[in-house]
Amino acid sequence: MSENATHITEYKTLGIVLVTLLFFTLITIVVTSFDLAVWNVVLALVIAGTKGFLVVTYFMHIKYESLLLKILVGMVFFLFALILVITFIDYAYR
Amino acid sequence: MINATTTMESVSYLDHKGKYKGIFAWIFATDHKRIALLYLYAISTFFVIGAILGLLMRLELISPGQTIMTAQTYNGIFTVHGIMMIFMVVIPGLSAIFGNFFLPILIGAKDVAFPRLNLFSWYIFITGSILAVLSQFLRSGPPDTGWTFYAPYSTATGTNVIFATTAAFVLGFSSILTGLNFIVTIHRMRAPKMKFFSMPLFPWSIYATAWIQVLATPIIAITLLMLIAERLFKIGFFDPAYGGDPILFQHMFWIYSHPAVYIMILPAMGVITEIIPTFCQRKVYGYKAIAMSSLAIAGVGYLVWGHHMFTSGMSETARWVFSLLTFIVAIPSAVKVFNWLATMYKGSIDLKPPLLYALSFIFLFSIGGLTGLVLGSLATNIQVHDTSFVVAHFHYIVFGGMGFGFFAALHYWFPKIYGRMYNFRRANIAWGILFVGFNLLYFPLFIIGMQGMPRRYYDYLPQFQTGHVISTIGGIILIIGLFLMIRNLVLGARKGAKAPANPWNGSTLEWQIVSPPPQENFDEDPLIKNNPYDYE
Numbered sequence: 001m002s003e004n005a006t007h008i009t010e011y012k013t014l015g016i017v018l019v020t021l022l023f024f025t026l027i028t029i030v031v032t033s034f035d036l037a038v039w040n041v042v043l044a045l046v047i048a049g050t051k052g053f054l055v056v057t058y059f060m061h062i063k064y065e066s067l068l069l070k071i072l073v074g075m076v077f078f079l080f081a082l083i084l085v086i087t088f089i090d091y092a093y094r
Numbered sequence: 095m096i097n098a099t100t101t102m103e104s105v106s107y108l109d110h111k112g113k114y115k116g117i118f119a120w121i122f123a124t125d126h127k128r129i130a131l132l133y134l135y136a137i138s139t140f141f142v143i144g145a146i147l148g149l150l151m152r153l154e155l156i157s158p159g160q161t162i163m164t165a166q167t168y169n170g171i172f173t174v175h176g177i178m179m180i181f182m183v184v185i186p187g188l189s190a191i192f193g194n195f196f197l198p199i200l201i202g203a204k205d206v207a208f209p210r211l212n213l214f215s216w217y218i219f220i221t222g223s224i225l226a227v228l229s230q231f232l233r234s235g236p237p238d239t240g241w242t243f244y245a246p247y248s249t250a251t252g253t254n255v256i257f258a259t260t261a262a263f264v265l266g267f268s269s270i271l272t273g274l275n276f277i278v279t280i281h282r283m284r285a286p287k288m289k290f291f292s293m294p295l296f297p298w299s300i301y302a303t304a305w306i307q308v309l310a311t312p313i314i315a316i317t318l319l320m321l322i323a324e325r326l327f328k329i330g331f332f333d334p335a336y337g338g339d340p341i342l343f344q345h346m347f348w349i350y351s352h353p354a355v356y357i358m359i360l361p362a363m364g365v366i367t368e369i370i371p372t373f374c375q376r377k378v379y380g381y382k383a384i385a386m387s388s389l390a391i392a393g394v395g396y397l398v399w400g401h402h403m404f405t406s407g408m409s410e411t412a413r414w415v416f417s418l419l420t421f422i423v424a425i426p427s428a429v430k431v432f433n434w435l436a437t438m439y440k441g442s443i444d445l446k447p448p449l450l451y452a453l454s455f456i457f458l459f460s461i462g463g464l465t466g467l468v469l470g471s472l473a474t475n476i477q478v479h480d481t482s483f484v485v486a487h488f489h490y491i492v493f494g495g496m497g498f499g500f501f502a503a504l505h506y507w508f509p510k511i512y513g514r515m516y517n518f519r520r521a522n523i524a525w526g527i528l529f530v531g532f533n534l535l536y537f538p539l540f541i542i543g544m545q546g547m548p549r550r551y552y553d554y555l556p557q558f559q560t561g562h563v564i565s566t567i568g569g570i571i572l573i574i575g576l577f578l579m580i581r582n583l584v585l586g587a588r589k590g591a592k593a594p595a596n597p598w599n600g601s602t603l604e605w606q607i608v609s610p611p612p613q614e615n616f617d618e619d620p621l622i623k624n625n626p627y628d629y630e
Contacts, residue, residue: 076309079396086397087345090412 007064017058024051045084053077104612106513124209125613130195131511132216137191138580140182140223145576147175152535152569155562158554165552169238170253172550174230176241177258181265182223184496185354188361189307190219190272192503193300195511197276199604200294202285202622204614207278215271222265229257240550242351245332245343249324256325259318266311269357273307276300287622294602294626295384299364302388306353306360310396314350317343341406348399356395358492359459360388362499363430366452369506370434371627372600373449374441378627380433387426394423404475413472420470427463431456446598447521451502454529458494462487465540480550483543486536494532501528501579508583509593513610516586524582528575534568602626 024047031043057063062073105111107127114122123129154161154168163171194212198205206212230236237258239248248255280301284293320331321343330336332343371378378384400408400416434456443449465487468474478484509515539547542561547554554562596605603620604611 079309079393082397083349086400086412086415087349089415090341090345090400090409093409093411094407 007061009058009061013058017054021051021054049077104608104617106608106610107613108513108610110613122213124205124213126194126198126205126209126212127511127611129212129216130191130193133186133190133194133219136216136220136223137183137187140178142576142580144175144178144183145573147171147178149569149573151175152566154552155554156566157562158556158559166235166238168552169550170230170236173237173240173258177226177229177237177262179492180241180354181262182219182226184358184492185269186219186265186272187358187496187500188365188503189276189300189303189357190215190268192296192365192507193272193276193303193361196507196604197279197297197300198283199607199611199615200297200602201280201283202288202603202616202620203279203283204616206275207283208275211271212275215268215275218264218271219268222261222263222268225257225264226261229254229261232257242347243318243321244347245321245324245338245340246334248321249333256322259321263315263318266315269307270311273304273311276304277308280304285620285622291382291385292622292624292626295367295378295381295388296361296364298385299360299367299388302392303357303360306357306392306395310350310353310357313346314354317346317350320346341403341408344403344406345399348402349396352399352402353392353395355491356391358496359499360391362455362496362503363388365499365503365506366434366455367430368600368602369448369452369502370437371629372506372598373444373446373452374438375444375599375629376437376441376627377625377629378433379436379439380429381625381627383429384433387429390426391423394419394426398423398470401470401475404472405479417470417472417475421467424463424467424470431460431463446505447516447518447525448502448506448598450522450525451498451505454525455495455498455502458490458498458532462490462492462494465490478543480548481543482539482547482549485549486539486543489536489539493536498532501525504583506598507604508586509597510604510609510611512587512590513593513608514586514588514590515593515597516582516590520578520582524575524579526575527571527578531568531570531572531575535565535572536568538562538564538568601628 028044028047031040031047034040036043056073062070107125110125112119112123120128120132123132150163151168151171154163194206232254234252234254237243237248237253237255238251239253239255243255243259248259280293280297320329323329324331324333324336324338328336330338332338332340334340367378367384370376398416398420400412401420404413404416465483468478469484469487505516505521538561542558543549545558547558547561593609595608597609598605603626606620607615
């Protein structure tokens with residue numbers, strides 16, 4: 001999206017994203033009843049990451065923004081992932 | 095070459111008659127320059143209080159055993175000193191004051207992107223600061239954890255930890271909103287034809303800082319909330335007694351608090367990058383390298399937090415990873431230092447007070463940075479961990495770096511802010527006293543730290559007394575220097591000679607408008623033609 005242009009997302013698209021988010025929330029709750037050892041955490045993070053991606057892409061309109069903003073937001077996700085990986089280097093090898 | 099911009103008849107922001115009068119014209123102001131001054135006065139007040147607390151600590155340590163206060167009072171004072179100086183002075187300092195005042199002007203904008211949000215950020219800052227001050231006086235007594243609030247002690251102590259952490263939590267919101275405001279301002283409000291690579295380098299450093307503020311501060315916010323929940327509901331996040339992990343607290347705390355060091359230092363580096371070309375009348379050497387090094391420091395600086403935790407019981411693999419990353423972050427810092435020196439080479443160096451402070455910054459920051467490598471290396475870190483060596487290193491970076499950067503900025507932009515000059519002779523004397531006092535205060539701490547003097551200890555072995563006496567004398571000299579500097583600036587603001595628009599023959603946009611600037615900075619959009627540092 002250029003500096004002054006606006007984009008209006010259809011209600012249908014927003015509705016589909018909302019239902020998808022609720023579905024993932026349900027999955028998050030359901031998987032806690034299974035003991036998957038360390039994979040519980042991995043699964044929870046993957047679901048949360050996917051939900052975050054959907055929110056940023058559709059609700060926050062990044063899909064329709066300029067490449068620069070997409071790169072900046074992508075770098076934030078990358079940084080967050082790095083922080084998690086480095087933290088888990090401690091927990092995995094302690 | 096830059097063409098700008100205001101006529102001499104413009105009414106300055108100090109004389110502008112708006113909707114409100116008197117004090118209300120300030121506390122309801124949405125003009126970025128007035129908000130900058132609100133921050134300046136608030137932060138300066140907290141700085142003076144923090145400095146006095148620091149002096150009291152030094153006086154206590156002049157001899158072993160009890161000197162002027164009890165051990166618990168000492169614990170409270172070093173905690174209060176840390177909380178005030180970190181969260182209320184050095185983190186907001188340069189960004190909120192000089193970022194607010196000069197970022198819009200340097201990019202040719204009339205204000206920040208969200209002026210009312212800017213004022214709201216100041217109110218949040220004041221609310222958080224009041225909470226922090228209250229935490230010192232409420233019934234349970236000042237927090238005694240140190241500014242790091244390490245668990246599990248912070249989950250158990252009976253002092254006002256919840257109040258103090260709530261204060262830091264609230265102050266964080268101010269930081270996030272200010273950072274957000276600056277990012278949007280830089281993206282959306284640059285003057286026509288001002289590309290990213292034609293911005294001056296102070297906005298670049300503010301840009302890198304703002305990203306850290308937006309991305310890192312929420313992590314300390316959630317950490318402090320978890321700590322409060324731990325104290326209130328015994329959940330078991332951090333306290334081993336409830337199944338928690340105290341090292342998790344350290345991870346989460348330092349994921350924010352190490353990048354916070356760059357929130358403090360990056361704007362100071364930006365100030366130095368403005369001052370050196372002006373007082374050497376030389377184009378900045380390696381413009382793009384300096385701009386990119388700000389982003390590199392911000393990026394890599396995120397990933398080195400573990401060097402604060404080498405003795406915490408963290409895994410060995412994590413320790414060498416963090417050690418490696420710590421050494422990598424030294425590279426972009428060195429890029430800046432070498433480029434500053436290269437800029438000065440063959441320049442017409444004019445040793446005015448702002449340049450004296452800028453050169454002091456380079457000297458002190460280099461000592462702080464190089465001793466940082468001693469701490470980043472695993473073997474030597476374990477030798478000096480939690481000794482006064484760390485205190486010295488930290489103060490060389492934060493006070494020698496951010497502090498002297500702050501003083502440099504104050505002396506550099508003072509004529510623009512107030513439209514008056516200060517007395518150069520008195521400024522030079524104050525600088526000399528400050529510089530001597532600073533080194534006498536902190537350098538002995540390196541030595542006694544290497545010899546084994548622990549940090550935060552109330553009492554010590556007699557063998558460390560000489561170092562402590564020298565350090566305390568340095569502290570007294572430093573306070574005298576501070577007093578002289580503040581007095582000179584106050585006198586200058588009230589009675590100084592009128593400042594011309596461009597007293598230093600600077601080339602960036604702020605020097606192309608009248609002193610002090612008018613309400614909306616520019617009568618019309620300034621025309622940006624070439625490099626902002628076009629001296630040749």
